[in-house]
Each structure stands twice: as C-alpha cells, then as structure tokens.
Amino acid sequence: MWYLNMNAVLAMVGMVLVLALTRRWPGNKRYLLLAFNLCFLLVFSQKLFVFYLVYTALNYVAFIALGRLQHLRKTTFVLLIAANVVAVCTLRMFGMEMFTHPLFDAIIVLGLIYNVLKVIDALYFAFFIGKESRASVLDYFNYILFIPTFTSGPILKFRDFMADTKQPYQVDAAQTKQYVKRIILGMFKKVVLVALMMDVFKNISGAEQLHVHESVFLMIWFYALIFFDFSGYSDIAVGFGRLMGYNIPENFKKPFQSPTLTQYWRNWHATLGDWFRDHIFMFVSRQTPTKWTAAGLSMLVMVLIGLWHGFSWLYVLWGVYHGLLLGLENILGYTTVNKRKVSKRYFYARCLLTQLFITAAVIVYSGDSHTVYKIYSGLINWSW
Structure with missing residues (x-):
C-alpha cells in the first residue's frame, strides 16, 4: 500500500540515506529505525499510530511474561494466541462491515493480518526457548512495526529479525545498486503492468455474459496479474528492507517451475506457506507425521490460509480444494x-x-463472488 504513495516512498528513501550517512554509529539501525517507524505511522494516521502503540506494547508484555513463566506455560501460550486471533478476527469483521460501531475506523486493520502472524511467531519463540527468549522493547517494536513489510509482507521470522538487529549497518555500493534495481523492477510491475492488465481484466469480465474461451483467458490473465501485483510488492519490500540493513526473505522462488502442489506452496508466497506449516505442524505434531496425518494437516493449513485471505465461503472452498489436492499428494507419495x-x-x-x-x-483471489460466479459459468457456455 505504501508503495503507491510517492510521499511514503520518498520517506523510505530518506531513511535509507540517513542510515547510510550514520553508518559509523553502531546503534543507528535500531534507534533511527524505531523513530522512523513511529513517525511514519503517526503521519500516516494518528488512529493507526495509537492502535499499534497499544497493540505492540501489550504483546511485548505478553512475550516477556511467557518467557519467564514457570507454571501453566502451555495454557498461557494457547490463551495468548487465541486472544490475538479473536481480536484480529473481530476487527476484520468490523472492517468487512459484518459488525458496526461508530468508534471503529477501518484504518486500524491495515497490515493486521500480517502483523498478528509476527506476534504469534514471537510467542512461539518465547514458549519454546523460555528464559533465553530475550528482546529489548526497542527491537520488538521494530520487528512488529517494520514499515517496508508492514502491509503485505514478506512475513519476517522473529529469530531472524533479532539476529539482524545485532549486525551493524553494512550495505555497500554494490548491494545498493542491486536493491535499487529490485525496487525499480517492483515499481514497474505494480504501477505499469498491473494497471494495464487490470484494465483488460475489467473490460472483458464486465461483459453481460462470458463464453468458455473468455473465461479461460480471464483465469490465466488474472493469475498473471496477481503474480505481477504481489511479486512486485515483494520486490519493493525486499529492496527497501535490505537497504535498511535487514535480510528480508524472498516470497517467490520460481513458483512456475514447481512440479507438485507441495513444492508450489513452498515457492509461491513462500513466507506465508512456511509460517502456517511451521506453526501448525510444530504445535500439532512435533514428530515426523504419517502420510495420513500430513494429509489432514495439509487440509487444516490450506483452510486456515483461505480464511486468512477472507471470511467467506469462497475462500473456505478454495482452502478445501487445495487441501484435498495436497492431501492426495501426501497419501500417494x-x-x-x-x-x-x-x-x-x-x-x-x-x-x-x-x-x-x-x-x-x-x-477466487479476486474476492468478488459475482465475478467468480460469472467466470465459472462461462466455462460451460460454448456458444459464440
């Protein structure tokens, strides 16, 4: 979202320049980044700023408490995760106007579905590592509020981010050139390609009735569109994140060269698939699962990913569809x-x-049930 706002992009460019100019100060990456993250949110929206101050502070207290707790650790761990999930689901329902309240502002749900995954990852770290799970309030706030990945990922792992905070700012000229090129490529995808492709998609899908060749074309076209859209965003986020001194993980790893669906979901939106697999499998079965257990967990993971994208039957069916296919792959080897x-x-x-x-x-990623129904209906319309 930030990257379609020129003021936001210029602010991030300015932050990179400040970090480069202050590289001799060992703490520049930590202290200046916190100031930037907070100021950015404050300028963007005061309500968003206040919400995230409270939300992050409460979860930091929970993180510290869980790491030090001696008794009822597992119960507390589960309750903390449940509290975050319920809070986010409730806020999303307000944002989708399932619930209404005059005090609610849709701006507070910005980035929340990504940031709750980071919060939960930190809780996992505190639960499994225990007393050794230490992080300063400064570094924890930077982890949750990291602006380059705030609205759409890639999803940062708590352990990796904390390791990066200990490293001094070391971006050299060659890396700067590489990451700037990455940002330009991402901007081209987002601003040029996606805009043009969206116009074509809207023009064709706007017809009163679709035919089979049009529906097939729209499905392939939309697939390419969301690839350029999301991979473009990831390119920009990775570029800016690494220019700020943090090793942002890749989200797309040649997904079109995946010979199985299992491998595909490790390469397409890789950080999301990795997060769900790691946390669901770790919580449910820490031992190597059987084929049938793996199939059942695959179904659970894909349905949860579907619900993560949106609270609708379309996304539930999408999750069941992919869960069945992944389950069959596991059972058949x-x-x-x-x-x-x-x-x-x-x-x-x-x-x-x-x-x-x-x-x-x-x-289904379009999120528009009318468009989805029209395109699928066109697949059985063979008349010209």
Whole structure:
C-alpha cells in the first residue's frame, strides 16, 4: 500500500540515506529505525499510530511474561494466541462491515493480518526457548512495526529479525545498486503492468455474459496479474528492507517451475506457506507425521490460509480444494519431484499439471463472488 504513495516512498528513501550517512554509529539501525517507524505511522494516521502503540506494547508484555513463566506455560501460550486471533478476527469483521460501531475506523486493520502472524511467531519463540527468549522493547517494536513489510509482507521470522538487529549497518555500493534495481523492477510491475492488465481484466469480465474461451483467458490473465501485483510488492519490500540493513526473505522462488502442489506452496508466497506449516505442524505434531496425518494437516493449513485471505465461503472452498489436492499428494507419495532424477519432459509435464490445478481456482483471489460466479459459468457456455 505504501508503495503507491510517492510521499511514503520518498520517506523510505530518506531513511535509507540517513542510515547510510550514520553508518559509523553502531546503534543507528535500531534507534533511527524505531523513530522512523513511529513517525511514519503517526503521519500516516494518528488512529493507526495509537492502535499499534497499544497493540505492540501489550504483546511485548505478553512475550516477556511467557518467557519467564514457570507454571501453566502451555495454557498461557494457547490463551495468548487465541486472544490475538479473536481480536484480529473481530476487527476484520468490523472492517468487512459484518459488525458496526461508530468508534471503529477501518484504518486500524491495515497490515493486521500480517502483523498478528509476527506476534504469534514471537510467542512461539518465547514458549519454546523460555528464559533465553530475550528482546529489548526497542527491537520488538521494530520487528512488529517494520514499515517496508508492514502491509503485505514478506512475513519476517522473529529469530531472524533479532539476529539482524545485532549486525551493524553494512550495505555497500554494490548491494545498493542491486536493491535499487529490485525496487525499480517492483515499481514497474505494480504501477505499469498491473494497471494495464487490470484494465483488460475489467473490460472483458464486465461483459453481460462470458463464453468458455473468455473465461479461460480471464483465469490465466488474472493469475498473471496477481503474480505481477504481489511479486512486485515483494520486490519493493525486499529492496527497501535490505537497504535498511535487514535480510528480508524472498516470497517467490520460481513458483512456475514447481512440479507438485507441495513444492508450489513452498515457492509461491513462500513466507506465508512456511509460517502456517511451521506453526501448525510444530504445535500439532512435533514428530515426523504419517502420510495420513500430513494429509489432514495439509487440509487444516490450506483452510486456515483461505480464511486468512477472507471470511467467506469462497475462500473456505478454495482452502478445501487445495487441501484435498495436497492431501492426495501426501497419501500417494507424490509430494516432490527431483528434477535431476527424471526426464525434462516428465518434469515440465508435472509443472504444467500443477499450474492447471492452480489456475482452476486462482480467480477466487479476486474476492468478488459475482465475478467468480460469472467466470465459472462461462466455462460451460460454448456458444459464440
């Protein structure tokens, strides 16, 4: 969201310059970044600023308390996670106008579905590490409020972010050139390609009735559109994050060259899939699961990812669809394909099959039930 606002982009460019000019100060990355994160939110929205001060402070207290707790640790851990999930779900329902209240402002839900995942990751760290799970209030606030990844990820791991805070600011000229190019590429995707592709999508999908060739085209076109949209955002976030001295993880790892759905979800929006797999599997089954257990957990993970995207039956069905396919891969033992051990023809045929499965449901990401219904209806309309 920030990256379509020129003032926000200039503010981040200014922060990078300040960090570069103060690189001799060992604490520049930590103290200046906190000041930047807070000032940015305050200028953007006073309500958002106040909400996140309170939300982050409460969760920091919970993080510290959980790490020091001797008794009822697991119960407290579960209750803290449940409290965050319930709070976020409730606020999202207000944002979706399922609930209404005159005091509610939709701005406070900005970035919340990403930031609650970071909060929960920190709670996991405190629970499993215990007394050694230390983080200063300064570093915890920077972790939750990190502006480059605030609204749409990539999702930062608590352990990795804390490790980066201990490293001095070391971005050199070659890295600056590389990351600036990454930002420009992301801007081109977001501002140019996505805008043009969205116009085409709206023009064709706006027809009163669609035919099979139009529906197929729209499904493929929309798949490409959301790839450029989200990978473009990730490019910009990774570029700015690394220019600020933090190793932001990659979100897209050649997803179109994934021969199975299991491998695809490790390469498409990789940080989200990794988060759900790590936290669900870690909580439910810390041992290597059986094929049937893995299949059941895959269903659970995909339904949760669907609900994370939106509270609607469309996203639930999307989660069930992908959960069934992933479950079958686990049960039948088709979760991975080693490119070096199979022929190129077989490998790319499997990649194509995976993309067909993904394309069949990708239109759900539009979030518009009317558009989804119209496009699927067009698949059975063979008349010209």
